[in-house]
Amino acid sequence: MQKQTISTRPIRSLEDALERCQVLGMRVSRQRRFILELLWQANEHLSAREIYDRLNQQGKEIGHTSVYQNLEALSSQGIIECIERCDGRLYGNISDSHSHVNCIDTNQILDVHVQLPEDFLRQIEEQTGVRITDYSINFYGYRNSEES
CATH class of the missing domain: 3.30.1490 (Dna Ligase; domain 1)
Structure with a gap:
């Protein structure tokens, strides 16, 4: 029953996001952690390309495919927000109603x-x-x- 309560709580911090990954049985890989940290630090909506560029500028080597796969996994589980726009998808750190x-x-x-x-x-x-x-x-x- 405790798992149910945790998984329905809004994600309002990096720690909440990491905890949700663990509760859902998602491995918190180095790349996944980099992406979550960046989204919480940036506090804005970013494209996959912007996430890739910023992580590599920070010296955190991560491939395009890894960025896209992790963003898809995190957004499909409701850990991050994905906004569909005519010019592509944007990802943000808030997953609760707003x-x-x-x-x-x-x-x-x-x-x-x-x-x-x-x-x-x-x-x-x-x-x-x-x-x-x-x-x-x-x-x-x-x-x-x-x-x-």
């Missing part, structure tokens, strides 16, 4: 935790007949106010 601010001019995706008022959620439930159990919101905007 929303995104998409910055149009910098092409960044920022994680934010938004809590909608209960009366607003009830209003949506009444309009749709669907009981809301979770939600995620995508915001779009410019960092440069001149662009808007």
Whole structure:
């Protein structure tokens, strides 16, 4: 029963991510640890190529294939986030429910935790007949106010 509790807890730190790997029986290889450490240090969404480049710049030799395979394994198990975009996938460190601010001019995706008022959620439930159990919101905007 303890395993069930651990595996459904949100992952909010590198330690949580490493623990989840162990609970799920995933080997925490040197490469997998490098990728998780980088995602938690970067605190932003990165492409597989950016992850590969940054790790190699840090002197942590890791192959393209290893990066892709580890990202796929980690995201398929819910340990990291994978965002599908028209120009490819981006990976981030937060796997629990959250929303995104998409910055149009910098092409960044920022994680934010938004809590909608209960009366607003009830209003949506009444309009749709669907009981809301979770939600995620995508915001779009410019960092440069001149662009808007």
